[in-house]
Amino acid sequence: MPAFPYLQDLGHGITAIDTGFVRERFDAAYLVVDQGRAAYVDTGTNDALPRLLGALDAQGLSREAVDFVIVTHVHLDHAGAAGALMEQLPNARLVAHPRGAPHMVDPSALVLGASGVYGAEQVARTYGDVRPVAAERVLTTHDGMTLLLGGRALDFIDTPGHARHHHCIWDERSRGWFSGDTFGISYPEFVTPRGRYLLPTTTPVQFDPEALKASVARLLERAPQCMYITHYGRVGDVPALARQLCEQVDEMVALARSLASAPERHAQLAAALACLYRERLRAQGSLLDDAEIGRLLATDVDLNAQGLAVWLEREARAAGQP
Known part of the structure; x- marks a missing residue:
């Protein structure tokens, strides 16, 4: 058995991390590495912290090598471990959509909102102590912004539809988008003879169908070869999945x-x-x-x-x- 069975090397310096949330191969975070510098995209929940740090260990990288913890949006299955992870990474900045960033600094409203959907006891049991991030360590994005990771450009665009605090991240190196929930969900069990089956996620409370379709159209403008979705993994055949x-x-x-x-x-x-x-x-x-x-x-x-x-x-x- 491999030493890190929850990791999958996707090439181009990108590793998928199975966070273990809900079940295996349900919720992915990603580690992107270039020229010895690292960034996480999404984090899963607090229970994922050993796996998130294990992804660094697997590549012989120190905690100091991480420059960014990027959350596609602040729903807790994507950002719940961000605060706890940042406490382990002395040089990292948390990168969030401007609508979501305040909830990373003070997660109380985020936890309250999740409690309204799932119930307070379930939220406490599932997500634990959602840790705040110091405001001075938070970097907010804007549409068209670019961050440099090592020698690698990561471009951000605003992608409402699933949530108003959602952005997607373009990686030119692999010609793929880290799409969070904007490009839907597709579990590995949904590989079929005609390709992968994918469905939208309209999780409360900010679903907007026309905005979502417009966001998908923007993603397609760069002719991506793949999408890195949180639920779950890398998917190809992008135009067909977008139509679906x-x-x-x-x-x-x-x-x-x-x-x-x-x-x-x-x-x-x-x-x-x-x-x-x-x-x-x-x-x-x-x-x-x-x-x-x-x-x-x-x-x-x-x-x-x-x-x-x-x-x-x-x-x-x-x-x-x-």
Whole structure:
């Protein structure tokens, strides 16, 4: 067995780190190394800290070699360990979207918001003590900004749709985007005879379908060869996956609107989403049975239904409806 079984070398100085959150191969962080300098992209939760530091050890890098801890957005499965990790890295700066950066300095509102979705006990059990980051160590990004890591340029663009505090990071060396949740989710179990199956994530509370599709269009402008997604890993065949993603955004919005006045909207919408994803997988030739698909997507179905409900209510308020 390899010494670091949770690491995957993706080439171009990029290592995928399985953070171990929820289950194996569910949640990835990335370590990017160039000319002996290192940056993390996303961190997982506090439980991932040994694996995050182990990725440095595997390459013989010191804690002092890390220049940046970059979070694509501040949802806790992406940024929960950022504060604890920064405490181990004396030279690093935390890099965050300007809408998300204040929540890294004072995570109390972030934890409160997650508690509203998952419940306070579940948040405490899952995420532990979310550590703050000193304000002077936080670097906020702007659309079109470039950071230099060693001799490697990392470009940032604003990518709302999943969350308003989301940016994506372009790596010219590998011609790939670190896309967080903007380019959806695709677990390794969803490799099918017709390629990878990918679906949008509409986690509450800032889903915006038109903004999301516009963000995906911006990602495609650079003709990427791959996407480094948090859930999970590197995916190729980007144009086909982008079509799949945007088609499903439209289908999910249509389902939500059709059930807007349903008496048990959440349950009905969750069931409709589960059916949509199963049918999509079947159309691609997946051999997973219904029980396994349900197990893999249970959390995503529930959260997507919640996020669509929040979006419906926001749309109704904008239209002046009670």
